[in-house]
Amino acid sequence: MEASRAPGWSHDNDIAPAVLAIGRPSFPQTLIETLRRIAGVGHCMVFTFDDDRSARCLLDIGNIPIGPDLGAAYSGHFHLADPNRDTIFRERASVSPFVLPAFARRMYSARYAKIFFEDADIVDKFATAIWVDRTCFYVNFYRTLDQGRFNSHQVERLKGIAPGLGAAVARHFQAQAPSDHNPFHKLEVLFSTSAPLTRLTCREREVCLRILSGFSSEAISADLGISLQSTFTYRKRAYKKLGIVSQNELFAIALRLLASPHRLN
Template sequence: MKAEAASACPATSDITPAVLAIGQPEFARTLIATLRRVAGVGHCMVFSFAGERSARCLLDIGNIPVGAELGAAYSDHFHFADPNRDAIFRKQAIGRPIVLPTFTRRMYGDKYRKIFFEDSGIVDKLAAAVWVGQTCFYVNFYRTTSQGRFASDEVERLRTVAPAVSAAVARHFQHELVSPDDPDRTLEALFASGAPFARLTGRERAVCLRIVSGLSSEAISADLGISPHSTLTYRKRAYEKLGICSQNELFAIVLRLLAARSMN
């Protein structure tokens, strides 16, 4: 039954470019380009919460001209009026990225609705969040009037990749763990000691490590000296043991663990 569930999972779009840009100056540009390709996102904003009374805008990129003003207004006091706050703080201890509920405009107060929807031209929004220690990274995906609302297939794709995207954002804004001279050492240590990966065999860990490092199935096969069929088999077994069905979910696990370690 488990194998059937894994094979039934919808295909996910590749967010590898954004993951590989973590810690780099081009991260924001790569992130929005990836989101546009994957799900037609027009604008992305990221806020952090450090306690219930403190919010900060970390990222504002895309096609909303007044994005900077919206970020400042939200961080100043409008975050108190965000209906997502309850879900964000209620799930602080959940320990993994969460995709947040979608609210209709009437669920927002008049001032909030006017500033963040009507005046800014926003017509649709999805959001995700991830807690790392006592800090929450709140990622918002928008569509504007010129684009129209997200189509149903775009919503599905965005909901699929949102956990990995939010984990990547969290990782980007954490203190760097990886030495520029030896970028694989930390990942290797994580796969060797991280609790979720302890249940994998050596080959399964090796395949997953190379997936996260950005290698294609063909490159993994060549690197490990195994057949493409064996690579796919090890990947399938690893995903089943981890309870996931896509590389985006694998990225989410790794990035969350890396971000958590950077807080220690």
């Protein structure tokens, strides 16, 4: 007997996979796959704003090769020029997720538009945000030149799922908050914030994180749900980007960054 669904339920709008992945290493990949299925999203980036109004990039995943560079530039100082920033801080007292104004190129300065749209081939953007205590989670969904802009149907779908996904993103990163007693969490923050590790794609980061955590190649494949050959491929690509050839050199990079007094404060 087939299970019944609530009225109005649609598999096309189902965000359950992303919600069920909260707190797990697979969350970023599940999130982007959910976004692609529902609304044809090409790339997703998550930033946070804190009480001191500083910004930090928590997530960069999808089809934009220079995503890590964009995350670093935005966190560095370009967040000050984001036209959504004023709206985000005006909504500080809100307890629910909110959708940011529709994307329009004229909202952005020429320099901002060149770096974040022209150089990255971004042609459209949809954004949502949610304040949790003193931290705002700012979630951005992008379409690139080869995809074209979001159509009206995709925009309506995003409006429907954005609040739920925004809350899921906030919950995931709260669950993954770094702890002095959890080395894996420290390493996750390291890969999200410290060069040269920020050059890696999400999958390359996930593989390297597990190498540093003592996983064998077989265990990495099982944990991520990928083939052994894929694990070898992601490791090879990561090592090439980092300019290394061995696990020992990967450990050396991580230990050097962990020892830096300017990291993970």
